[in-house]
Amino acid sequence: xxxxxxxxxxxxxxxxxxxxxxxxxxxxxxxxxxxxxxxxxxxxxxxxxxxxxxxxxxxxxxxxxxxxxxxxxxxxxxxxxxxxxxxxxxxxxxxxxxxxxxxxxxxxxxxxxxxxxxxxxxxxxxxxxxxxxxxxxxxxxxxxxxxxxxxxxxxxxxxxxxxxxxxxxxxxxxxxxx
Numbered sequence: 001x002x003x004x005x006x007x008x009x010x011x012x013x014x015x016x017x018x019x020x021x022x023x024x025x026x027x028x029x030x031x032x033x034x035x036x037x038x039x040x041x042x043x044x045x046x047x048x049x050x051x052x053x054x055x056x057x058x059x060x061x062x063x064x065x066x067x068x069x070x071x072x073x074x075x076x077x078x079x080x081x082x083x084x085x086x087x088x089x090x091x092x093x094x095x096x097x098x099x100x101x102x103x104x105x106x107x108x109x110x111x112x113x114x115x116x117x118x119x120x121x122x123x124x125x126x127x128x129x130x131x132x133x134x135x136x137x138x139x140x141x142x143x144x145x146x147x148x149x150x151x152x153x154x155x156x157x158x159x160x161x162x163x164x165x166x167x168x169x170x171x172x173x174x175x176x177x178x
Contacts (some may be wrong), residue, residue, distance in 0.1 A: 009097040013090055015066060017104045020082055023059030023126030024111055025170050029078050030055040038074040058126045083170030103167050111162045118155040131157060
């Protein structure tokens with residue numbers, strides 16, 4: 001067991017976050033063709049039918065508040081190489097660990113505020129898919145925008161998406177790749 005004092009700031013940041021694993025930033029993650037069987041054996045819901053969209057759906061079932069396969073030799077390459085903008089800023093020493101952790105806490109709080117405003121999902125859609133689907137539904141239906149809860153949802157969603165882009169470097173909700 002590594003003590004927090006000997007762990008790198010980057011590991012501490014990633015372990016406190018998990019947004020790239022939990023379905024909050026992305027709907028799916030790309031896999032290389034040679035990773036499909038091994039990733040499926042790990043327990044991932046692998047998508048195989050389109051060579052341009054091979055990967056697995058988010059949220060990752062192996063994320064249990066921490067990655068349960070981080071040390072596995074079959075750990076997906078995309079997971080190992082992905083670095084959000086906040087992590088890159090920390091590694092480049094453009095932001096302190098305390099400041100980066102504050103961004104994570106504020107982002108998680110914004111998510112907790114939005115989640116109850118989303119309609120229940122009838123499928124296993126990720127938070128990000130549900131967020132975008134509901135936002136697009138409200139955007140396309142002008143008359144639905146006039147309710148207080150819908151306005152609150154749209155305002156909070158726009159703020160959260162701006163944070164995703166500005167602090168995490170995520171402007172596309174589909175997938176990530178190095």
